[in-house]
Amino acid sequence: MSTSQPATPAPAVHAALEALGADPPQVHEGAPHGVWAAAQDCLEFLAEVLVPGMRTLETGCGASTVVFAASECRHTAVFLEVHEGEAVQRWCAQHDIDTTVVDFRAGSSSQVLPALAPGDLDVVMVDGCHGFPFPQLDWYYAAANLVDGGILVVDDTQLPAPYELRRYLEADPRWSRVRVGSQWVAFRRVGSGSLDEEWTSQQFFQPTALRVKALERKARAAVGRLRRRIGG
Template identity: 35%
Template sequence: MNLSTSGLTLHREGAGNWMISEDVLAFLEAHVSAGDMTVETGAGYSTIVLAALGAHHTSVTPAEEEADAITAYCVEHQIPTDSVRFLFGYSQDVLPGLDLAEVDLALIDGGHGFPVPAVDFMYLAPRLKVGGHLLIDDVDIWTGAMIVSVLKQEPEWEYGGRLARRTAVFRKVAPYVAREWCDQPAVVAKSRITRATRQTANGLGRLAQGDLAGLRDRLRRAAQLRAQRR
């Protein structure tokens, strides 16, 4: 797809251009067909490409001027926008009521402050169909990297690497499951030292108070929990 980006400034009321990488745009071209259901948090050149591909696309953005600039670009370049809709607002407010299911591709590229990317994931993951793709942009920021570290060890997600070193690609291979932390290997690994320290401190505190029965009960429950995880 040959669309000129010369002078294209879609963000900060025309003062900036936070264009997603060419590798991501190429991925969209390779994996999205006309009629596919797609959604993104944020708006930008990815929105234009998905419109040009004929996707039924939803963009969630609080910036109406971005939508105006995108629509004007599409009109100028004769790109139909009949199948594109903009939902204005912050993703954490819009996504809970999103009327989408069986999404073919979802792109998380809205707010990057904690916990917004995780909230975006929580609402988009169940709507993505099995076999669909999830893209998480700017994973060089910790809030995106955190999601990647968890999903790499979740059986429902197949990691496809990074595009241009900053956009993670996953394919959903099984229905989404919201697990408790103790059933998520990445979270357990990050929490092990802290929890062990806390449990030791609690045990020593009970021992100092002479609460041997309470200490024995804690040790018994800890052993049961370890056995359940095996």
């Protein structure tokens, strides 16, 4: 799979994107237009990279779910309220988009994802609960299933917890950044398999505050050695 050449979405996906703008599905209570949709450039990016038959998973539900369904992916959406999935299914039926291969899973991702065995995934989108550590939790359980070269989208990186996840992934050479959007970011996975590991395998991730503390410790130790030498 390559995202270097932006692909033109299939006509059905293009039509779905237009319909989402003109007549948004009523998914999230309190959302100004009925849905807290991912930004247009994020939906367009999904439309670019998705290919029929891809195995995909997102946390959250709404406009992005429509794009996955219209792109004919074997998709799983994990989201909080049953009615969100029902609203997307109704909207898709009204717009001739097949959702029979979409697995709608209502429930907190903290409960649903650990019990889910999605198998290999080509694309994962993290856009569920945005409180710490949910983006990290969603990434840990879902992105572990991404194949080598698979795509990870993290939405709402203007918020603290998604931003922290972005910062970690940018430091990790096993995630190659492929697109920075308006308030989202996409990475290509380099490698595959479980994300279980100790901090010692993550030496690339050294927040500045910790680096400064390590330097201070080294400086204090050096001064101590010098004092002992002078004193002795």
